[in-house]
Amino acid sequence: MDPVVHRRMVEPGIGLLELDRPERLNAISPQLLGELHAALAELAEDRECRVVVLTGRGRGFCAGLDLQESHGGDTVPDRMRLQKRIASLVPALRALPQPVVAAVNGPAAGGGLALALASDVRIAGESARFGNAFVRIGLSGGDVGVSWLLPRLIGASRAFELLLTGRVVDAREADRIGLVSRVVPDADLRESALAVAREIVANSPFGVRMTKDVMWAQLEAGSLAAGIALENSTQIAASETADQTEAARAFLERRPPEFTDS
Structure with missing residues (x-):
């Protein structure tokens, strides 16, 4: 089985962490979940890597949990174990010694939104879309750390509106409300993220x-x-x-x- 998370050094001090399920908009499968946890654990011990650029291959950053994949049993304990496993990606990103620059291309939804919010810097391509639609399918908008992270990034008033409605935010609105640092053409997204990473690497x-x-x-x-x-x-x-x-x-x-x- 080919890997679906790739980690490599692209420049001195700068690592690229890329999700690679483009046919599913990099939705979280059991394989991706396991490989992403493993990659984060390796990065935490990597002294050569000083900044991480996180992105998704293809047309999407991460579309959240892949509901077409089997994630194990269907009992409440099984689902709770899966919930905790996915949610633990957020503190794992937070705990990395390296700053994480998210280069958000296309959808960042559900768990994908959480990955973007848990990064330290977010740069959006023009195709980026940010959403958490759980409330529209009878679930809580509070999921995978989003209800803690989002109000701290954009303020409680805007966060309430987005989580209660399940509305999707495009790149321009994300820039206006302070969810991202900037919006760039999709073709320039990776280079723009690397430029920020270079500025960080230039510091002690x-x-x-x-x-x-x-x-x-x-x-x-x-x-x-x-x-x-x-x-x-x-x-x-x-x-x-x-x-x-x-x-x-x-x-x-x-x-x-x-x-x-x-």
């Missing part, structure tokens, strides 16, 4: 990792004081690294820094 590895950790942690911080305390500790830790000294020296000498992740 430890500083980038701490920035990702702090930004996600601040979404759950209970107070301004707690948030500042977290910033203080990570900032002082970063100031003691060799890379911070190198960055300061390179700035004074007007040259690119040479980071060693130390």
Whole structure:
């Protein structure tokens, strides 16, 4: 059986994670689910990869769970195990030390929407569509972390409307409401995502990792004081690294820094 998730380095420090079920708009099958979990576990230990670009091959980013595939038993415990297995992709993406840039092509629906929301940066091709239609088929719009992530990205008012109606958002609206960083022609999508990845790779590895950790942690911080305390500790830790000294020296000498992740 050919793999349906591909992970490879495309440039120094930049890895590409590509879903490859284009005939099903990269919908989540048991095979894709297992391979994606395995790829994320490998990335978490990969010190050579410093940024990940996540995308789907063909006309879709990820159309959610593939209902034409058998996902195991049909009892409530079976379905709960599957639900937890899919939902655990979101914290796995969050826990990666590398920032994840989602290059969203075509539909990002259901679990596919969750993958996009759990990424750190989202860039949309003009064909991108974002939706969570569970409420239209008698289920809750709260699924796979979407009801936690979406209001933190676009605000509670807009998130309520989208999840209660199940309405699909096109790329232009996604840009207007702050769901994505930018919209580009589909032909330019991958290169645009790589350009953002290059900008990230140009920064110190430890500083980038701490920035990702702090930004996600601040979404759950209970107070301004707690948030500042977290910033203080990570900032002082970063100031003691060799890379911070190198960055300061390179700035004074007007040259690119040479980071060693130390």
